[in-house]
Amino acid sequence: MNLFTDAFAWLFSPERFEGAYALPTLFAQHLYFTALSVIIAALIGVPLGWLIGHTGRGREFAVAVAGAARALPSFGLLILLVLVMGVLRTPEAAVVTFVLLAIPSILAGAYTGFEAIDRRTIDAARATGMTEWQILWKVEVPLGLPLLIGGLRAAVLQVVATVTIAAYVNLGGLGWPIIQGIPLRRFDQVLGGAILVALLALVLDLLFAAAQRAAVPHGLRAARSERDPASRNSSGQNSTDQKPAAEAALSK
Amino acid sequence: MFTARIKRSGLVIGALAAAALALTACGSANPLDDAGESAEPGTADEIVIGSQAYYSNEIIAEIYAQALENAGHTVERQFNIGQRDAYMPEIESGAIDLFPEYTGNLLEFLDDSATATSSEDVFAALQEALPDNLTALDYAEASDQDTYTVTKAFAAEHSLTSIGDLAKAGVPVTIGAAPEFEQRPYGPAAAKEIYGVDLGFSATGPTTLDALLEGAVQVADIYSADPAFKTEDIVALEDPENMILASNVVPIVGSDIADSIADVINAISAKLTVDQLVALNVQSTVDQKSSADIAKAWLTENGLI
Numbered sequence: 001m002n003l004f005t006d007a008f009a010w011l012f013s014p015e016r017f018e019g020a021y022a023l024p025t026l027f028a029q030h031l032y033f034t035a036l037s038v039i040i041a042a043l044i045g046v047p048l049g050w051l052i053g054h055t056g057r058g059r060e061f062a063v064a065v066a067g068a069a070r071a072l073p074s075f076g077l078l079i080l081l082v083l084v085m086g087v088l089r090t091p092e093a094a095v096v097t098f099v100l101l102a103i104p105s106i107l108a109g110a111y112t113g114f115e116a117i118d119r120r121t122i123d124a125a126r127a128t129g130m131t132e133w134q135i136l137w138k139v140e141v142p143l144g145l146p147l148l149i150g151g152l153r154a155a156v157l158q159v160v161a162t163v164t165i166a167a168y169v170n171l172g173g174l175g176w177p178i179i180q181g182i183p184l185r186r187f188d189q190v191l192g193g194a195i196l197v198a199l200l201a202l203v204l205d206l207l208f209a210a211a212q213r214a215a216v217p218h219g220l221r222a223a224r225s226e227r228d229p230a231s232r233n234s235s236g237q238n239s240t241d242q243k244p245a246a247e248a249a250l251s252k
Numbered sequence: 253m254f255t256a257r258i259k260r261s262g263l264v265i266g267a268l269a270a271a272a273l274a275l276t277a278c279g280s281a282n283p284l285d286d287a288g289e290s291a292e293p294g295t296a297d298e299i300v301i302g303s304q305a306y307y308s309n310e311i312i313a314e315i316y317a318q319a320l321e322n323a324g325h326t327v328e329r330q331f332n333i334g335q336r337d338a339y340m341p342e343i344e345s346g347a348i349d350l351f352p353e354y355t356g357n358l359l360e361f362l363d364d365s366a367t368a369t370s371s372e373d374v375f376a377a378l379q380e381a382l383p384d385n386l387t388a389l390d391y392a393e394a395s396d397q398d399t400y401t402v403t404k405a406f407a408a409e410h411s412l413t414s415i416g417d418l419a420k421a422g423v424p425v426t427i428g429a430a431p432e433f434e435q436r437p438y439g440p441a442a443a444k445e446i447y448g449v450d451l452g453f454s455a456t457g458p459t460t461l462d463a464l465l466e467g468a469v470q471v472a473d474i475y476s477a478d479p480a481f482k483t484e485d486i487v488a489l490e491d492p493e494n495m496i497l498a499s500n501v502v503p504i505v506g507s508d509i510a511d512s513i514a515d516v517i518n519a520i521s522a523k524l525t526v527d528q529l530v531a532l533n534v535q536s537t538v539d540q541k542s543s544a545d546i547a548k549a550w551l552t553e554n555g556l557i
Contacts, residue, residue, distance in 0.1 A: 020453065021434075079458065087462040167431070170455045180431040180455075185364075 006188035007195060021176055023196070029172035030200065033163045037098030038106075038156050045103045046148065049110020053144065054136055062111060066104035074101050074162050082169050090169045101162055102155040109151010113144025145215040153208035160201045164193075174200065299509065302339055302348040303331040307543070308396065308477055308533050312352040312501060314547040315520055320350075322557040323516045336361050344383060349506045350513070354396050355388075356499030369438070371395075371498040378502070387510040389503040392521035394529035396477040397499035398438060399488035400427065406470060407487055414490040416447040418471065425449070428456035428463045429473035438496045446495045476526060479534040501529070523554045 010016075016023045052058045074097055081093035117140060125139045164175030177193030299320055303313035310331050317327045330348065333339040340361070342348045359366050359378045368377040375391050382388060400415050407413070410421045418425050433439050433453075440451040451471065456463040461480050464472035474480060476488065501524060503517045528550075535546045551557040 082459060087456070087459040087466055088468055090459070167455070168457055169459065170457060176431070176455075179457075180435065183430065183432040184435055 003187060003191055007191035010188040010192040011195065021172070026172055026174050026176055027196075027200070029166075030160070030163050030174045030197075033094060033098060033166055033171065033173060034156065034159050037095055037159050037163075038102050038152065040095065041099045041102035041106050041155060042152065044099070045106035045151075046110050049107045049148075049151075050114065050136065050140070050144075052107075053111035053114025054132070054140060059111065062107055066107050069100060069104045072100060074098075075165050075168075078165055078169060090171060094166050094169060094171055098159050098162060102159050105155035105158065106148075106151045109148045109154070110144070113147030113151070114140050116147060117143045142217045143220070145217070146212050149208060149212045149215050153205065153212065156204055156208060157201055160204060161197065164197055298326045298328055299349045299513065300328045300330060300347065301350045302333050302342065303329075303352065304339070305332045305334050307536050308529070309352055311532050311536060311543045311546050312524075312529075313350075314543040315551060316350060316352065316503065316517060318544075318547050318551055319516050319520055319556055320513060322551075323513075325513070343386065343504060346385065346506055346508075349509055350517075351504045353502050353504045354499040355391055355502045356397055356497035358502070358504070360497065369497050370494040371500055374498050375500070375502070382504070385507050387505055387507045389505055389510065389514055390518045390521045391500040391502040392524035392529075393500065394477065394524040394526050395498060395500045396475050396529070398429075398433070398436070398473050398496050399476050400443070400491070400496075401464065401472050401474040401486050401488045402470065403464060404485040404487050407489075412489060414492055415443060415449065415495070416492075417489070418443075418449045418451070419447060421470075423470070424452065425470045426452035426454050427471040427473065428454045428460045428469035430457050430460070431455040433473050436497075442495055446493050477529045477533055479530060479537045481530050482534050483538060519556055520551075523556070 011023075049062070052062050077100070078094060078097045081096055082090050085093045121139060121143070122135060125135045130138065163173050164178060166173045167175035167179045174193055174197045177189045177196075181187065181189035181193065301313050301317050301320075303310040313329070313331060317329055321327050333342070336358075339348065339351070343351050355371070355374045355378050356369075359368070359374055359381055362381040363377070366374075366377050366381070368374045371391065375388065379388050400418075402412060410417070410423075412418060412421065427433075427440060427443075429439075434455065436442075440453050443449045443451050454463070454469050456469060456472070460469075460472050461474060461478070461484070463469045464474070464486065465484065471489075472486075474486065474488070480486060481488070501521070503521065505513065505517070532546055532550060535541050535549075536543065548557075
């Protein structure tokens with residue numbers, strides 16, 4: 001426990017707010033890279049996932065690519081990209097690495113969100129004369145939103161943890177105390193940095209969990225609690241309830 | 253949605269797996285203790301030589317090994333062990349008999365409150381800091397220490413020969429180095445205090461040399477044995493105030509065998525200059541020769557075998 005008390009002493013010492021590597025600066029850098037990478041990954045992964053989910057085609061390809069991309073060693077990729085793209089383009093190299101890391105989770109969240117929707121709901125929507133675009137935006141997207149946010153949540157968590165390596169190529173972030181502390185053998189600093197990353201990840205996870213809960217469409221939530229209060233769950237669709245889901249979707 | 257009924261056999265298997273996992277945790281052996289092969293104390297005439305996981309250090313260790321074999325000893329090589337945290341226990345326990353080390357870095361590791369910086373002082377402090385069962389033989393001129401290095405063009409443009417000249421450069425100067433350099437007692441803060449130079453800091457880490465050559469930083473901490481000193485147009489600034497911790501190549505040897513091998517090893521250290529070490533490193537990185545070939549060629553050239 002001595003190391004923990006040292007780590008907390010390090011965290012709360014006044015130098016943490018001074019100089020080029022002050023904690024607020026590191027936090028800002030860390031969040032910047034996380035947000036930028038997840039947004040770019042979402043811009044790529046969400047439309048692609050929705051396309052795959054809506055048309056039902058290309059699913060195997062998406063699954064294979066997503067699975068393989070998850071196995072990429074991010075640290076190795078970052079160093080490789082920095083060497084290839086040149087030392088003046090380290091931010092771009094880092095963002096590419098983190099985007100590649102985030103895409104699989106977002107892609108998975110997007111297409112499973114659509115796949116989990118009862119086909120009868122889609123059929124009903126089609127039967128009432130909706131165009132494909134209307135089906136996409138009025139039925140599939142709202143119903144798929146909780147799982148999509150779940151995918152975003154997984155992506156953000158992975159990226160937040162991985163952005164610690166950005167400090168290795170001079171991009172700052174909360175990995176800085178870790179990467180500087182190890183060669184200096186200042187393990188209170190290393191642990192302090194690790195605690196900060198973990199805390200940030202927890203906070204973001206809680207925020208996204210709340211967002212996931214809030215993203216369940218009103219009709220679905222109301223129908224579910226009306227039908228069976230005991231089986232109320234917040235982790236996405238429950239596709240055994242077809243009628244309420246269909247009613248809810250069409251009542252928009 | 254389906255519900256899986258958990259069968260009793262599944263429960264039993266699960267419980268057994270959990271128990272097996274818990275029992276492995278009860279084992280007290282640390283699987284990370286032995287870095288690589290387990291080092292046993294060598295037999296009476298056998299000398300165990302270790303090296304860091306660093307090609308330059310391996311070349312020096314190979315030189316020691318071949319010279320000792322030539323002198324009639326039996327040598328066991330345990331190269332590429334890893335960092336100091338991994339191999340120091342082996343040296344201190346006597347499992348490794350001879351190891352090429354660096355005076356300054358080792359002193360820092362053994363006693364981080366040491367204030368010596370010049371080669372002589374660091375060596376003296378190191379001899380005191382070493383435990384009784386270890387001896388430091390003569391140190392070589394060759395070093396692998398931090399430097400304040402600039403491109404030759406930059407040096408010519410601003411008439412720079414020593415670190416203090418940077419203060420008169422007239423342009424904002426940033427130094428690129430590994431992240432820990434910012435906190436070192438010879439880092440930018442010390443440069444300000446001792447030489448009056450205002451240096452920005454950029455934690456370029458593995459990209460330090462490229463950053464210097466691209467002009468992203470004006471000064472860089474390139475280690476003095478880096479082959480870049482021969483392959484690129486860079487020059488290390490002089491350090492007349494001995495701000496930087498000197499780190500010369502020094503053989504660390506078990507005190508019990510120090511006398512029997514001192515002659516052979518000291519002869520090597522006498523011939524190993526900074527330029528020689530850089531040249532050896534160039535042969536490894538640029539010419540891609542093996543450490544055995546490089547060592548043999550060097551020993552032959554210098555009349556040591």
